[in-house]
Amino acid sequence: MTKCNPKNIPEADDILENDDEIEVISDDPEEKSEEETDTVRSVKKKRKKWPIVLACVLGGIIIVIAGLLVALNIVTGGFRSKELNKDDLGIVETTTAATNKDNTKKITKITNIAFFGIDTRDFLPEIGDQYRSDSIIIMSINPMNNTIKMTSILRDSKVPMQGYEPCKINSAYQKGGPALAINTLNTNFQLDIEDYVTVDFGELATAIDIVGGVDIELAYNEAEMVNFYSMDEMHYYDSFAYPGWNHLCGAQAVSYARIRNLDTDVFRASRQQTVLTALFDRIKATPKSEYPALITQLLGCVETSLTYADIISIVSSIDVSSAELIKNTVPDLNYQPSVWGGYDESIDAWVWIYDLDYAAYRVHTIIYGTEGNGEGETEVETVDPNTSDVTY
Template identity: 35%
Template sequence: MSKKEKSTKIILSLFIIGVLIFGGAFGYTFYELGKINTVKISKTDEDLGIKTDAAPQAEKDNGITNIAFFGLDRRTEKEPARSDSIMVLSVDTKNKKIKMSSIMRDTYVAVKGHDETKINHAYAYGGPQLAIRTLNENFDLNIRNYVSVDFFNLEKIIDSINGVTIDVAQDEVNLMNDYMNETARIEGKSISRITSSGPQTLNGLQAVAYSRIRYTSGGDFKRTERQRTVLTGMLTKIQSLGATEFPSVVSKLLPLTETSMSSMDVMALGTKVIASKTTALEQERFPVDGYCEGKTIGGVWYLKADLKATTDQIHKFIYEDAKPVSKTPLF
């Protein structure tokens, strides 16, 4: 496989799995981009909560583009959904990296028009536009675009690539089966139960169940790690597809995601990424250990973070390519 073909697969894979989707001007890719499910949102600084002195100059200087990714917890297509998975996806062409910054869904932040609450509520209150605004206003970012996918479509995406390989821990087995039973009742389907721990290929229903687990050691912190593990496994699997399989898989998967990016936006960014040979993938979770604590407010549990320190750490990770350092372990 040529470097050009490998770069194209990495880029398209990232979008398909909800991390990102880019395309270059490569024959079938241009045709498939017409199938992108584009949703218009306001792009004004005011509506997106972008400050005049926020990150744009840093992005211009460092060749960085940020896009929000939301994994939605909803049972029907029209149901107002909370974003159970929240990531800032940063294309860093200077350092030739794509970075995934997971934001803990219970983080206590200000949401425009709704006082302070959990950050994952913003999507349910005002869709992707308010969710992007909440990220921008609380972490001093200038995100203008997003990609979202719900659990049901994520399941279909994983099945389309014939599953992902995950090392399942013993304490995860029963919880995975419980989550699968819940989803199977909604979809009216049977399940293939997980019977043992260890490395194994999970189908869509199994992998989504794995990514939803939060009741083990590490709680929701561990859950965000599982979500990144599934996304990385999907990337690896899609990269392994042969040249004849790849176009067919892409055509099936594009309609399962939703984005504010137009085909031309995708083409422009894709060309930029390929030209810079950006291929490495890095990931972090915010807030990091030692800069947050669980706190019950009005009978509801929240994750109270040092937002000033967290904002600084996110900026250093995205713009200065510096990994955050925790103060003390939480578990």
């Protein structure tokens, strides 16, 4: 074991072995002057003091290390980390992958993480404890320009899926958990996602309450739906939302994110991004001195394949307080050609069908290129996918 020795502090044995620093004293008592006798006493005192000094220094280091371990244990309390087998993830190698020699992550380039929002109320006994992912977002952290990009994949997208017939992408999580959900993203959009974060909508409400709520602007019909969902599904009756800007609690914000029948899946994905952006803004506004306590609470609200060391590496790779959050959606109706939306008899569900090769190109342009997000929405062509010439 290598000895820990503070800089410029010689070890006790070094003092005894260094002839240049210690004057040789005669053994003859008669030859010893009073000055020499004092020198002998001084050396003896030094011999006794150095072990004491070293013991104190080493003891201090041990205390610091123990304190860090205790702090780490506190910070990771309630932290649910689930390891994945990378062979199951369909990872497409890109030039942006970066690892150290010891195979630990080194965040020097863009890192993609899958974010899944699930609703544990959608329980199907025949499936077990797996649920459909109502929210699917590719989170891309870019320390080179201090940005975080959120690319939502519409949950009704019909895609090929390993081991299954083509079906809605949100069912991948239900059929094979986070591993199959990541595999489906990687293989269809040519990505290198290795990790995921999953949050239940109930836990998302808790996370929002932890930061003190979020500010969101509501349209008239959105306010009505927020009030309906927050009372009917979240059992929240303390206050009402109104058209315009509102400071929403967790139950109200999640109700806003889960509005189903008001418009299209495109707007639903946009609302989910709005909630996450508002949550991120609240975190950015939190004093850095409060980060440890905040992280402790927020980590208890998620399940992830990331280790605590991974999270620290990612967070330290960017300046959270000034990071820019950029939102996109795929298919993006401003860019994606030939997008079909309609009822699919083969899976008995409404789906989005579009050119996945072009969608993969678009995703790469968003993540690795310089294009921003398109705003607005174009007319959607509704067709019968059962008679269309779309291929997978």
